[in-house]
Amino acid sequence: MATYGRNTLAHLLPAAILVVGAGSLTACGNGEAEGGDGGGPDGTRGAYAEARAREVADAWDGSEAAGAWRGGYHPVEDVVEPPEGGFHDEADERAFERGDFALRGDLPGLPREDGEVKWGRGGSLSLPLIGARRAYETLDRGDPDGPALTVTGARLGEMTHATSRGPATVPAWLFTVEGYDTALKHAAVLPSAPPDPPIDAARDPSGSGLAAVDALVDVARDGRSVTVLAHHGACDDGPRVRALETDGSVVLSASVAGAVDGPCPGRRDVDPVEVELDRPVGDRILLDAFTGRPVPYGRPHGIPAR
Known part of the structure; x- marks a missing residue:
């Protein structure tokens, strides 16, 4: 752990x-x-x-x-990371926690089938990538008619988070959110099955x-x-x-x-x-x-x- x-x-x-x-x-x-x-x-x-x-x-x-x-790859913290510095106000924070999102743009397809998880202590693991659409759907689980965070696009990049084997750098979808200069990140690989x-x-x-x-x-x-x-x-x-x-x-x-x-x-x-x-x-x-x-x-x- x-x-x-x-x-x-x-x-x-x-x-x-x-x-x-x-x-x-x-x-x-x-x-x-x-x-x-x-x-x-x-x-x-x-x-x-x-x-x-x-x-x-x-x-x-x-x-x-x-x-x-x-x-295996077992995250021990959230696989979703808010934009750098956090959200601008409580309304955006609440929208994130509730899953109130709106899509106003196109999401890309998979550039390749697999992505590599790399641990800071050494070692790596190749895992299937998930699509940007699937990752977005896990975010957008709230009220579509209320105040929402607006996503305008995404690109494949990386994020680092804690896992049962220490910190790991993993492929991630970097979602562009209206009003923010930095991306909201979502891991683009699935945790390993126990x-x-x-x-x-x-x-x-x-x-x-x-x-x-x-x-x-x-x-x-x-x-x-x-x-x-x-x-x-x-x-x-x-x-x-x-x-x-x-x-x-x-x-x-x-x-x-x-x-x-x-x-x-x-x-x-x-x-x-x-x-x-x-x-x-x-x-x-x-x-x-x-x-x-x-x-x-x-x-x-x-x-x-x-």
Whole structure:
């Protein structure tokens, strides 16, 4: 996992998540945040979560799946980059976040079939290019009748962003936006498909309290913390996320603190949770204890993995 992620959380989270997530919660390393996971690290729930995290780490560390993951292209920050210096005003910022775009020009076809991803630490990977039209359609997902950012053209260029293997320079569509001197960039290659996991999802026996981590949204510059999304209900103290660290992976175990019995609104909230680590993530794989899979990057823009 890269240690180069920029702090783009405010731009990455959909508006609904920002509303229900009033603030970032914090869980630390291999310990536990205040409120715990309902059973404490020495209780039944804590023991199950710890055992499950260890099973996931043991299955992945040194596996073929881990090798395949490390050989792929997996962004850990948004594959869409606003014009240099950001947007002129809040109206344009809101249009970008909502996906309110208008096309007033022609988009070019593919100049070639493949593009090369090049890592700053060395190594490269050839991947199929996506067309400018397809990239634009992932941006334009809002209200076509409201205020919008107007795209007048595009050309193929490059952008650099953080990936699970460190910073990478990738082919990108550079969209010309009316009123801006620099381009809005969108990666022109798809993320690699995740490998089949070497372990099945947890069966979640009654009372375990283990839940899935929804998505990764940020990696600190120094790599010593990650921010993920985790869900909870309306009658609890919010989500908690604990980390089990090995040389090859960081396994995250999500749970809900302070859940109460009895009637409760059936609302499902999602909060950002910052998880502090004992050492930088580096190239270790960030895994979800519940699913047994790599934690997906939670980008509202861009195209899902192949």
